[in-house]
Amino acid sequence: MEPLQNPKHTDVQNTVLNSAAGIVRAAEPGVILSYDRATQRAVVQPILRAVHLTDTDPGYAYEVQDAISDVPVIWTAFAGGSIVGDLVAGDQVQLIVNGRSLNEWKATGNDSIQQANKARHQMADVVAIPLVIRPLSDGAYAEGALVINSTDLRLGASTASSPVALSVPTDANFNQLLTQLLDVIAAIPTNPAEPTASLIIAAVSTFVNLSGFPTATAATRVKAL
DSSP, rough: OEEEESHHOOOOOHHHHHHHHOOOOOOOEEEEEEEEEETTTEEEOSSSEEEEEEEETSEEEEEEOEEEEEEEEEOOEEEEEOOOOOOOOOOOEEEEEEOOOHHHHHHHSSSSSSSSSOOOOOOOOEEEEEOOOOOOOOOOGTOOOOOOOOSEEEEESOOOOOOEEOHHHHHHHHHHHHHHHHHHHHHOOOOOOOOOOHHHHHHHHHHHHOOOOOOOEEEEEEEOO
């Protein structure tokens, strides 16, 4: 701002208020440096530069902000369940600056806290929400649909390991199996003199040796309990 030659008291008030508003942190983007899956805490580097006033032209300077450790990552979680993903270095998040210290809350999770630290609007008291600022790829969204996109999707618990069957290949395999069984039945001799055991052996052998035996119907990405 250009200096005012004859400032009024309202000009001084506005300048003070604008200056105070400029140093109150609210929200800004950050990038993950590391992530602890067990605690859902991250080390995050703020992306935007801090701006400081200087005595030299142009009157201000940019400075890289310090990384922030022990940042809680906000996932959808409640008593009945949770939706939790995984973060890797380079993932981006939105940092939300809380108005009060989170020291005791982060340590205990207690919902009745009288914080000892009276600091306000500090970058040490941020939480992180995963996001991407650029448009998602075509495979991550579809019109009128809720898309959960991941290379490894587990339902029920993190230990889920049984692949979920997909209806299209499952139905196709059952139809193929039915056709093969009908072929086996048609191949059984109808001679009453043929021993029953021989008929069974011939039928089983024919079935086992058929080409195009049903393939696995498991999903490649989705696992459930």
